[in-house]
Amino acid sequence: MTTTPTAGNRAPTGRRTSTRTPTADSPPRAGAPAGIDVPALGRLLDGRWWQLRRASRDLALAEDMQKIEGLPTPEHRERTMHQTRLLVERGQPNRGFPAAVGGGADPGGNLAGFEELVVADPSLQIKAGVQWGLFGSAVANLGTEEQHARLLPGIMDLTVPGCFAMTEIGHGSDVAALGTTATYHPQTEEFVIDTPVTAARKEYIGNAGQHGIAAVVFAQLISHGVNHGVHAFYVPIRERAEDGTLRFVPGVDGEDDGHKGGLNGVDNGRLWFDHVRIPRTNLLARYGEVAPDGTYSSPIASPGRRFFTTLSTLVQGRVSLSGACVVATKMALAIAIRYGTERRQFTTADEHTEQVLLDYGQHQRRLLPLLARSYAATFAHAELLERFHGVFSGEHDTDEDRQDLETLAAAAKPINSWLALEALQECREACGGAGYLAENRLTGLHADMDVYATFEGDNNVLLQLVGKRLLTDYGKEMAQVDIAGAVRWVADRAADMTLHRTPLRRTAQSIRDSGSRARSAGHLREADTQRELLEDRVEAMVEEIALALRPARKAPPTEAAALFNAHQHQLIEAARAHGELLQWEAFTAALPSVRDSVTREVLTTLRDLFGLTLIEKNLAWYLSEGRLSAQRAKTVTSYVDRLLGRLRPHARDLVDAFGYTPEHLRVPIASGAEEQRQTEARDYLRRRRAAGQEPISEKALRNG
Amino acid sequence: MTTTPTAGNRAPTGRRTSTRTPTADSPPRAGAPAGIDVPALGRLLDGRWWQLRRASRDLALAEDMQKIEGLPTPEHRERTMHQTRLLVERGQPNRGFPAAVGGGADPGGNLAGFEELVVADPSLQIKAGVQWGLFGSAVANLGTEEQHARLLPGIMDLTVPGCFAMTEIGHGSDVAALGTTATYHPQTEEFVIDTPVTAARKEYIGNAGQHGIAAVVFAQLISHGVNHGVHAFYVPIRERAEDGTLRFVPGVDGEDDGHKGGLNGVDNGRLWFDHVRIPRTNLLARYGEVAPDGTYSSPIASPGRRFFTTLSTLVQGRVSLSGACVVATKMALAIAIRYGTERRQFTTADEHTEQVLLDYGQHQRRLLPLLARSYAATFAHAELLERFHGVFSGEHDTDEDRQDLETLAAAAKPINSWLALEALQECREACGGAGYLAENRLTGLHADMDVYATFEGDNNVLLQLVGKRLLTDYGKEMAQVDIAGAVRWVADRAADMTLHRTPLRRTAQSIRDSGSRARSAGHLREADTQRELLEDRVEAMVEEIALALRPARKAPPTEAAALFNAHQHQLIEAARAHGELLQWEAFTAALPSVRDSVTREVLTTLRDLFGLTLIEKNLAWYLSEGRLSAQRAKTVTSYVDRLLGRLRPHARDLVDAFGYTPEHLRVPIASGAEEQRQTEARDYLRRRRAAGQEPISEKALRNG
Known part of the structure; x- marks a missing residue:
């Protein structure tokens, strides 16, 4: 890490009530309501893992962790990859992995920190999420202890950037119908991974476009002519050539997805397999195993329940994306509401004082209900994260707990991702032309968060x-x-x-x-x-x-x-x-x-x-x-x-109270610049009036 | 123009009812409803200026007129500038200008064509709009005949790329409160254009970032100590240096707005003026003139009415943006509905046939009401365009006509810009991951159309x-x-x-x-x-x-x-x-x-x-x-x-019936590729079943 965050773990500004100058907002009135306890509220909002959450938020204070808006896709990808490596240096990704492989075994704290990476760049959140939340978690949740010991270290320290190759061109939501096959051959004790048709090509796979050298591939496990349903396989996909560049291993091929609506720091791509052989031991075998002779066995007898148990590892993604959407929502509101309390337009009652935007009835109608929703989403997400921690730490891990968690995550992700998109769009419009400049981040965040509505479950x-x-x-x-x-x-x-x-x-x-x-x-x-x-x-x-x-x-x-x-x-x-x-x-x-x-x-x-x-x-x-x-x-x-x-x-x-300071937000319209400009303009007009240099208006002349 | 459009002025596919193969959609059933007359409906939708509309739409068939998604901003700007020059070669921009300067005096037809440029690239629409719709129109509508003859030729043939410098950092919606001053000096018979404070800097000005060499600057006209309100002035801003590069003329300075949420083919920027002198005759003098001695006169006595008459020239922008939003809405629906009638996911009643997305109740609820709104918007826009043509051709140009036109445009622009954003977002989500790939254009169109909600009147x-x-x-x-x-x-x-x-x-x-x-x-x-x-x-x-x-x-x-x-x-x-x-x-x-x-x-x-x-x-x-x-x-x-x-x-x-063919849309998911992939997959499975090579499912084994 080349630059050092300077505000690690500090609470939001320590004032009891607003210390802003009166010009920043409506002038204080006699009988103005007493202020709220901002630091205490900030602590409440940041929840159980508040220290981890703030430490992760503060990563965005370092310049090399920040998104550069408008960066061309190739540079953005390299920058994000570099940032992902910086996360390894800080030890952040280990937190969610099992203690046996040196992890922190703190699933809740891990996600709390992970969610806040959105402040630095949503591409970083997703790049990290692909590597550790999907690829790594699949190995951790679906692999055996032997596989953990063999595979997780390289995943955790990023020497093995990898893919979570589930979705296909033909089947996204309907995972049970995936077309990729993994057929067991007892003669060689190998699985043959194959893509029989174009529709079965893996699609939208993070890290597949460029950086991934291995993949967890979801495929129909076939042994002795019986299809045991979708299982996960660990498959090397790229190797380093003599000239140092990465190239696909024989039998694996792919395509870059190219430019996307956002998240262009992540290299998504397509993958397909032409009879690629992998050893029997690369089937992630926690919920289903194939003996050398091809006999299939599983601790879960019902194929249906087994399938849903396999998929349930996906819940971590939904929980954390839901939380990331709450972060983006709060950032949007922090930007638009700060601007709305400084920006003035049109005089109303007093001909010399323009009215602050947030004093307009319509502006309140546009932003304050979203603010209420952001608070509700924050508190609901804290509960969801507790429940996730309970299940994945093993503290409360019954079938019922898992089912409840899945249902809650399935409800939260849609509501919060739509909330984020609605808030970002409304806030962008509420900031007018300034909201459309990339430097004010609302458009970039909208573009990045857009896909949260359809990935990890539509x-x-x-x-x-x-x-x-x-x-x-x-x-x-x-x-x-x-x-x-x-x-x-x-x-x-x-x-x-x-x-x-x-x-x-x-x-x-x-x-x-x-x-x-x-x-x-x-x-x-x-x-x-x-x-x-x-x-x-x-x-x-x-x-x-x-x-x-x-x-x-x-x-x-x-x-x-x-x-x-x-x-x-x-x-x-x-x-x-x-x-x-x-x-x-x-x-x-x-x-x-x-x-x-x-x-x-x-x-x-x-x-x-x-x-x-x-x-x-x-x-x-x-x-x-x-x-x-x-x-x-x-x-x-x-x-x-x-x-x-x-x-x-x-x-x-x-x-x-959200704790997103101007340094975290780093947008000109939430930096106080607007207020400075207005003060300059007001002072100029006041001086001109005082000096009698103000031209008389033609209208006034005619009326007088 | 290096490539030639191949489908100029042709009607949409000439079939009476659908000629699509049954696999493309629900299989035809006995008693299926009779089809609609697509060509006749297409002709109705394209309205009075259907030929101009289709010719402009077909410009997008030429490769060098097409937007390249993900192109870095500098290249995108140059490409758009090049495309704008190609429009000059085709003579398109002249259509809206007065006959006296060689224009076509066809305001309605001009806008109809202009709106369809969105199909090529919304940046091209806006770049052309800045040059001819704003900069050029301001000269045409606010200038005298002498000024037309002097200034319009260079504007029309693009030898003078220019700006419409109205909005300031401090005042966007409240134009009457602009801070830039134009003070008349009878000694030299010059106006002095000045930016007294930072808040009065011109902001978000198209062509100001890079290409503009002149600007119509809106400023408070002050003569003999009286402020006559906001008037428009023609101000040279850049000159070509010896090394061939453009630089600001003395007294003018500016900044590039940099990357934006979209429309990155347009170089927006800031401009400010430090006592810049322009000749008296550069006041666009149709609604207000200053005699050499500084005496102000106007054909409109009331300063209020004069101000609103000046601003009424802006209505053209609102009308055409409103129409451009209808175009974008129709493109979005053409993409998502075509994909929705091909894309399948999950089997429902029949275990071998997956259901087409648009047969799902929720999918119909998401897309068909938007389709109804796009039709309503199309017909309403045709009426608005007629009315615009009536006023600006002089056929129906009373005060009342103008006021009605302004009110109608002020209602249409918000409704249609929000419709476009809603349709683009819903369609993007309805296409799932494919909707997020830039190649399918929905995200790029959303990013580009986003600012339509707040520019040319919030x-x-x-x-x-x-x-x-x-x-x-x-x-x-x-x-x-x-x-x-x-x-x-x-x-x-x-x-x-x-x-x-x-x-x-x-x-x-x-x-x-x-x-x-x-x-x-x-x-x-x-x-x-x-x-x-x-x-x-x-x-x-x-x-x-x-x-x-x-x-x-x-x-x-x-x-x-x-x-x-x-x-x-x-x-x-x-x-x-x-x-x-x-x-x-x-x-x-x-x-x-x-x-x-x-x-x-x-x-x-x-x-x-x-x-x-x-x-x-x-x-x-x-x-x-x-x-x-x-x-x-x-x-x-x-x-x-x-x-x-x-x-x-x-x-x-x-x-x-919208007339946007796959060649106009140029997106893979509306090209028929999805259907091909599905046919391939279905044929493969059918062959495998027929050959008895289909593995038995474990579930079936257990149940059997």
Whole structure:
């Protein structure tokens, strides 16, 4: 490492309340609300592994770790490879590996640090993720102890840059249908890896374009004419030629994916195999082994369960990408909200003072609900990371724990990756032309984070998985009810349906609300009301889909498929609602741990904004299902407006608590430069007016 | 031009119905719906200037006109400059200029062609737009005939690449507050152009980074101590040095904006002026002149009206950007829908046949409403272009025509630029990993089109302008009512409010609807119902805001500003609803001109999808305002689902009608390659099964 970070592990600026000069923001007013405890809040947000998180964030303070926007792809790739080597020098990647091979056996801490690499360059996060999170983790999770000892050291110290070769041109989401084959030959005790058709070529593989010399290749394991399903194989792919350049080993070939929408520091590419022979011992054999004679054995009897256990190692990627998206979201908001509290445009009440952007109603509407979502996502991600640590450290590693973790990650990754893209786009537009300059990083981050929505599990496919789990759970719940209970349940439900279908409940609510918007708004602020509304929607949606799908059980396949397809959109929406509810729960659960009363109050207001904007977004559902009266529905929006006004004075502190200083962000519009320019302009105009040098306006002349 | 387009002016493929092989899509079924008339529809979509539009689109068939994704910025800039020169060779830019200087005096046809340059490279569109649409148009629209003769030839033939130097670091949206000054000195009969403070530096100026040698500079015109407001001045900025390189003339300085989020073929930069002297005759003098002695005169007495007349020349930019966004939207959908009808993933009913993406309910939900919006935007843009042509050709050029044109353009640009970004993002995600490869162009187009949301008028600022116009019109309407009428109006309104506040109307509707979803859905399909619902919302929103803002008229400035600010978001939403209504009207108005009955029926279904998804998006409003009953609201979504199913078989034809062939799109995933790969894979598997070489699956062995 050629330069040294200077701010290692320090807390965000140690002030209790804002020390900004009044010109930076709305001038302080009499009765201005008390400030929040920024350092304590920052500590809370950074969570259990806050030191590792901050140390990793601070890596971005070193110039050679920083992304250079607009760097041509070849240079960007070399720079990222160099940065990845610097990570090895710092020992960072070892943290997640088993103690037996010198690792830190700290899976949660490892991911917390890994996520923050986005601050330096998302390409670095993904390059490191390919090497250690995918390639290395596959060996660690799917390999035996012998394989760990043999293969992991070179992976950990980057002497063996490698690939995670799962996806094919023809099959991305449908991994079970991969076309690559690994056929066992007992005569030579070798597997023959083969790509039978173009559609079976490995595609979008990180490190395959240029740097990878080995790959974990996912292929159909065939022995004695039986296909045992998808397994992982360790396959050398490149060797160093006499002239020092890397070239494919015989039988392996590939292509560079070339320029991408972003992440151009990562060399993605295609790989294919023409009867490539590897030793029997290169099958990563934790969940399936082939004896020298070709006899297959596995500790997991069911091929289906075995497949899903193999795939479950992918969950680490989803967890960490989800966290990386939260980091990018917070960076976007830190940039746009700082700029929004400095940038002025148009005079409103006072002809000499232009109004700060964030004082405009529309600007608050654009940015503050995103700020609330970023907090909810942060707290929910902390819970997800704890659960991941529990499973992968072995502390809480039952089948049920694993399944829950997978479902939670499958809900979090889509929600947070879409949040990041939405926040980056809205923030870029909220910064106007300045937001489009690469130096202000919002466009580059958007380009880089874009693919997070479809890799490591396509967002829609993942949400569908979550939806299916919700249906399964619903089915189990129903199955546990005895016959009498079932009858009672149907009867209850019928009553409930009636209640929701007729305007009964709505009418009652209308009467209760009438003439008292304040009381009604107060009611919406109660956590129990928000929870009830959010839960109610998820449950009712799942129930509605479950009932609609009932005939599918006894229908012919085509009809059953059509019926499911007709409800696919609804199922995905239910899964999203479920994920949002989890975020609301996590935000709410975090509130009691805030000791400072002002901070707690502001965070509660932010939680309310999160809850109410969720309800507002789905207001049509609450209205048409009779959950909210028209009267109360109208109070939702007016109450959201009130919350925006209350949060406005704290907006700057709320993003400062993220701990992304101007040195981390390194963007001109969040550096204070805008304020300096404005001060210069204001002083000039003031001097000119004082000296009587201000030209008279023609308009004033005419009116006078 | 080194290569020759080969498909000039030809119509889209001349088939009546799809000639695609059955494998490309769902297999044809008995009773499959009849196809639409693709060539005739293509002709309708390309509108009045269809020949010019197609000729310009076909420019992209020449290799040297095409964007190379991932090209480093310096090379991209030179390539774009070269392409701009090729446009001169073709005579394209002259079309919009006055006949007196050899122009074609065809403003509408000029823009139609200009918009299609996006197909080649959006950087080319913007580079050409800076030169001829902004720099050249400013001279044409703000200059005198003498100035036309003196300045336009060099602009038209590109011997004088130039800048439109309006925006400053400190003021973008608020043009009236620009800080650059142009002070007249009668002694030398010169204006002195000066940048008094950093905030007054010109910023984001196209051609300023590298190629521009002159600029139209917007500055406060000051003569004899009076500021006559913002005027445009023609200022030489660079000269060729002895070594052949361009350098700033004395007094002018600047900086390159460097890498941007996109459009990197355009060299944006900053410019500033240190007491730069230009001759009096370089004030573009159509709307304001300074006599040698410094006496100012103008054909427009009111400084306010003069300012807005000057700015109204900007409308051309907004109109053409709006049209360019429609082009980008159609390209995105042509790519994603073609891929969606070829790409398969997961088997559903039949274990050997994977399902085409566009047969998934969620995929239809993601893409088909965007397709409906692209059609609505196309028809609405055709109307806008007609109106633009009317004003700028002088055929219909009253003050009212100009104001209407400005309002329409201010509504269209935001709606269409956001549509393009949404479509490009959704299409990129819908194409999965392939969508992220630069070769498939979706990410590059998103990056390029991103800035369309904030340049040439920030979208939110423009919509606010539209909102204010709606309020003004509402005020005028009210003012024209006599006293008795006013009383009656208030009384009517009170009754109306009661009707909407109480569940009266809703209840009546519930009763009418009960038990008859079909009838209710049929009702929603009626154009009159859709129009009524869409109009009603705009009118009610405007009225509500107008009433809420009433106290502002008599309030002190601070309170008035606060009151307006509290309704800013609502006003912008009303403007958006107004713009969407205009698009719905344009779509509906285009239907009778479709002669082929099947095509008309499909387009009517598409229009219904557009109308109903607008209503669905705002369902909460319709419910809480009592415009729709809960019962009927539920039919909206189920009816949308039904429309998606009906449109699915026509999706491919509907994008083919856009006229973007694989040669125009030049992306691998819309080239048929995907289908070839699948055919290869299917044939391989079929052969293997037939030869008995298919391994038995372990699962089947266990189950058997």
